[in-house]
Amino acid sequence: MTKKTLNGAESLIKCLENHGVEHIFGYPGGAAIPIFDAIYDSSIKLILVRHEQGATHMADGYARATGKPGVVLVTSGPGATNTVTGLLTANMDSVPMIVICGQQITPVLGKDAFQEADVFGITAPVVKHSYLVKDPNDIPRIVKESFFISATGRPGPVLIDVPKDVSSSPCTTNIDDCDMDLPGFSKPEKPSIKDIKKLANTIKGSKKPLLLIGHGVIISQAHKQVLALAEKLGAPVTSTLLGMGGFPENHSLSVGFLGMHGTAYANKAVAECDLIFSIGSRWDDRITPAKIERFCPGAKKCHIDIDPAEINKILVPDASCVGDAKLILESLIPMVEPLDTKDWLKKTQKNKKKYPLSYKIHGGLKAQHVIDELCKLTNGDATVTTDVGQHQMWTAQFYNFKRPEQWITSGGAGTMGFGFPAAIGAQFGQPEQTVIAICGDGGFQMTLFELSTAVIHKLPIKIVIIDNKYLGMVRQWQELFFDDRLSGVDMVGNPDFVKLAKSYGAKAFRIKRPADVKKVLKQALDYNEGPCVIHAEVIKQDNVFPMVPAGAAAEDMIISRPTTKLQKPKGST
Amino acid sequence: MPKTSITREDSHTISLFVANKPGVLLRICLVFSRRGFNIESLVVSPAIDGRFSRMTITANGDKNVLEQIIKQCAKLIDVVHASEHDSSYSIEQEFALIKVRLKPKNRSEILQLVQHVQGESIDFSDNTLILKIVGESKKIDTCITMLEPYGILEMVRSGKMVITKGKSET
Numbered sequence: 191m192t193k194k195t196l197n198g199a200e201s202l203i204k205c206l207e208n209h210g211v212e213h214i215f216g217y218p219g220g221a222a223i224p225i226f227d228a229i230y231d232s233s234i235k236l237i238l239v240r241h242e243q244g245a246t247h248m249a250d251g252y253a254r255a256t257g258k259p260g261v262v263l264v265t266s267g268p269g270a271t272n273t274v275t276g277l278l279t280a281n282m283d284s285v286p287m288i289v290i291c292g293q294q295i296t297p298v299l300g301k302d303a304f305q306e307a308d309v310f311g312i313t314a315p316v317v318k319h320s321y322l323v324k325d326p327n328d329i330p331r332i333v334k335e336s337f338f339i340s341a342t343g344r345p346g347p348v349l350i351d352v353p354k355d356v357s358s359s360p361c362t363t364n365i366d367d368c369d370m371d372l373p374g375f376s377k378p379e380k381p382s383i384k385d386i387k388k389l390a391n392t393i394k395g396s397k398k399p400l401l402l403i404g405h406g407v408i409i410s411q412a413h414k415q416v417l418a419l420a421e422k423l424g425a426p427v428t429s430t431l432l433g434m435g436g437f438p439e440n441h442s443l444s445v446g447f448l449g450m451h452g453t454a455y456a457n458k459a460v461a462e463c464d465l466i467f468s469i470g471s472r473w474d475d476r477i478t479p480a481k482i483e484r485f486c487p488g489a490k491k492c493h494i495d496i497d498p499a500e501i502n503k504i505l506v507p508d509a510s511c512v513g514d515a516k517l518i519l520e521s522l523i524p525m526v527e528p529l530d531t532k533d534w535l536k537k538t539q540k541n542k543k544k545y546p547l548s549y550k551i552h553g554g555l556k557a558q559h560v561i562d563e564l565c566k567l568t569n570g571d572a573t574v575t576t577d578v579g580q581h582q583m584w585t586a587q588f589y590n591f592k593r594p595e596q597w598i599t600s601g602g603a604g605t606m607g608f609g610f611p612a613a614i615g616a617q618f619g620q621p622e623q624t625v626i627a628i629c630g631d632g633g634f635q636m637t638l639f640e641l642s643t644a645v646i647h648k649l650p651i652k653i654v655i656i657d658n659k660y661l662g663m664v665r666q667w668q669e670l671f672f673d674d675r676l677s678g679v680d681m682v683g684n685p686d687f688v689k690l691a692k693s694y695g696a697k698a699f700r701i702k703r704p705a706d707v708k709k710v711l712k713q714a715l716d717y718n719e720g721p722c723v724i725h726a727e728v729i730k731q732d733n734v735f736p737m738v739p740a741g742a743a744a745e746d747m748i749i750s751r752p753t754t755k756l757q758k759p760k761g762s763t
Numbered sequence: 764m765p766k767t768s769i770t771r772e773d774s775h776t777i778s779l780f781v782a783n784k785p786g787v788l789l790r791i792c793l794v795f796s797r798r799g800f801n802i803e804s805l806v807v808s809p810a811i812d813g814r815f816s817r818m819t820i821t822a823n824g825d826k827n828v829l830e831q832i833i834k835q836c837a838k839l840i841d842v843v844h845a846s847e848h849d850s851s852y853s854i855e856q857e858f859a860l861i862k863v864r865l866k867p868k869n870r871s872e873i874l875q876l877v878q879h880v881q882g883e884s885i886d887f888s889d890n891t892l893i894l895k896i897v898g899e900s901k902k903i904d905t906c907i908t909m910l911e912p913y914g915i916l917e918m919v920r921s922g923k924m925v926i927t928k929g930k931s932e933t
């Protein structure tokens with residue numbers, strides 16, 4: 191019996207199956223129909239979304255929840271351009287993702303044909319790599335390379351643009367056995383022992399060390415090594431926003447996250463340490479001041495990153511090592527000796543007691559109260575996604591994370607509309623976990639139509655809408671730095687989110703009073719037949735503190751509402 | 764120095780060995796333009812092994828930003844390697860075609876000058892002369908300065924090309 195010759199689309203889908211893909215988040219259109227046709231006979235589950243941006247954030251959430259690339263399939267032209275925000279979001283936060291776009295047929299490319307767009311060109315700045323497929327016989331190689339590239343070294347999104355004539359023509363190459371052709375791909379370097387020794391020597395003698403863990407720790411799965419290093423050295427650990435979950439926050443050495451809205455005790459430790467050791471963080475401008483000399487002045491700096499371009503990008507460290515965090519730490523741990531940090535730990539503990547994160551239960555419903563209670567009721571075990579804004583910062587502050595892949599938020603791009611679809615993807619990736627999306631009233635409205643997707647697949651996601659009836663984070667800046675001249679931040683016209691959810695067939699709850707928080711959240715957490723929306727009508731004017739104004743240094747932190755007028759921030763945003 | 768000079772103090776020459784695939788140049792240009800860098804000159808040609816190309820890029824700007832640009836170029840999947848070269852171990856050459864206004868009274872003076880810089884006159888008309896000059900960019904800059912008083916009508920420069928000396932790879 192001779193094997194049936196596959197067309198490009200069929201071999202594409204077969205290749206995805208071979209790579210273990212279980213879900214595709216997609217939206218069809220003319221140029222992608224052959225590929226959707228191939229899915230018809232496939233074991234892969236197609237998740238039909240309501241907007242291509244939603245598909246990208248779902249794939250992103252799936253990838254962050256599993257460590258495996260999420261896969262998106264869209265049509266040409268507007269279908270493809272709708273993925274740009276999702277590509278940026280994944281690229282900024284080093285998330286592995288594969289976006290496959292239908293494209294017009296090759297003979298008409300560049301002739302303004304219907305729904306033709308230069309997708310390769312439009313997306314080039316926001317992908318790790320991309321392909322325009324010209325020959326169906328290249329498909330097996332390109333798919334293999336795409337998975338390899340997106341997940342190897344520093345992860346990132348890869349885009350494959352597939353013209354319709356290519357997906358419809360026969361592909362005769364062997365899909366089970368093809369070679370990659372990537373002469374320019376720099377494989378992650380094997381960590382240099384010399385560099386690791388230098389790290390060990392630089393750490394030696396430090397009396398006030400601080401480990402700064404970033405997203406790289408989660409990507410590398412280096413959490414156990416971080417714990418071992420911290421305990422051996424006796425060093426407190428802070429994390430970036432994206433590093434949360436890389437070190438248990440209930441551990442006595444944890445000082446929480448640092449930066450613009452990080453804990454006061456983390457930022458105090460940053461201001462006073464004599465050694466800061468970044469493991470998989472890229473010294474983002476939300477944790478470092480505009481004048482970089484003001485960052486940890488006097489402290490020695492150590493840096494581990496898998497991407498050589500991150501070393502010396504923001505600051506020049508005293509010692510650095512390029513490579514995978516886990517591998518480097520495994521070699522480093524036996525080389526270091528416990529440090530004499532008794533006084534330093536006493537001080538950080540004292541600061542933890544002196545400047546705790548806190549809120550008042552009385553005086554109206556507070557977002558912090560809702561989040562704090564969610565943490566308690568789920569025993570800090572849930573997988574939590576957020577949107578972008580004040581509620582995101584409060585979640586970072588009041589939900590205590592303890593394991594990697596438990597915390598999913600858009601950091602680098604700060605993409606509103608991310609949180610809810612990301613939770614859908616995360617729930618597909620972690621079907622056994624309780625998944626909670628914490629969204630603002632503004633951001634939720636950017637992708638709320640994915641309620642259909644969640645309802646259809648009966649995903650038991652809890653969607654908590656922190657409704658302050660404002661674009662709260664921007665309102666906070668206007669209040670603090672622009673004389674309270676509120677411009678374009680009032681969300682008057684918000685829908686009744688309970689009715690809205692019900693109209694999609696989702697369960698819905700409302701919380702208005704502090705006294706109802708526990709009771710309603712319990713009900714919502716007990717409901718597992720499908721998604722439910724929890725509409726929390728919180729007070730309108732609350733602000734996030736502590737706050738390090740943009741561009742300022744840790745010691746300029748404002749711990750609570752200021753009584754005097756503040757200078758407009760001069761730094762970045 | 765004339766405005767046309769490409770050998771400024773903060774000028775850097777970067778050599779790249781890249782996969783000969785569509786889109787490579789776009790990606791490299793994006794690395795420069797995103798950081799506000801202007802590419803002064805760019806030479807691309809196929810390598811001996813036709814699957815690859817060689818590029819020599821000259822750009823001016825801050826040294827630290829340039830280090831970042833080289834690293835970001837090297838990171839691109841289609842770039843095999845990227846490095847800055849300095850003239851102590853590499854040969855840098857450029858090629859220029861210069862069209863000069865010709866007046867009977869200047870004619871012999873110009874031709875003498877051309878001979879002096881080992882240039883070649885490759886086309887004459889009643890009132891123009893096209894010269895070919897090969898050499899280090901500085902030498903070409905100097906020629907231009909010397910020819911300017913006679914009136915340069917047009918000029919094309921190839922941009923710098925770099926190759927390392929001895930056995931070491933460019």
Ligand SMILES: Cc1cc2nc3c(=O)[nH]c(=O)nc-3n(C[C@H](O)[C@H](O)[C@H](O)COP(=O)(O)OP(=O)(O)OC[C@H]3O[C@@H](n4cnc5c(N)ncnc54)[C@H](O)[C@@H]3O)c2cc1C
Pocket residue numbers: 282283284343344345403404405406407409410429430431432433447448449450451452469470471472473474476477494495496497500513514515516578579582600601602603604605663
């Ligand atoms: C409203 C808002 C407020 C914010 N406030 C804060 C704040 O207060 N504090 C804060 O920290 N952030 C804040 N952020 C987020 C901030 O913008 C950055 O996204 C974040 O600081 C980046 O964290 P990161 O460097 O750990 O992660 P990434 O940006 O993901 O960088 C990860 C690094 O790890 C490296 N890496 C990847 N894999 C490995 C590996 N296997 N081994 C070693 N290294 C690896 C990568 O090369 C990269 O350099 C805020 C964002 C928003 C939207």
Ligand SMILES: Cc1ncc(C[n+]2csc(CCOP(=O)(O)OP(=O)(O)O)c2C)c(N)n1
Pocket residue numbers: 577578579580581582604605606607629630631632633634656658660661662663664
């Ligand atoms: C797509 C997009 N547009 C604009 C912004 C700028 N922005 C950052 S936070 C914010 C306000 C978010 O409001 P909301 O979702 O209600 O959350 P809140 O801050 O009130 O908790 C805005 C507009 C953004 N981050 N993303």
Ligand SMILES: [Mg+2]
Pocket residue numbers: 579630631632656657658659660661662
């Ligand atoms: Mg809001």
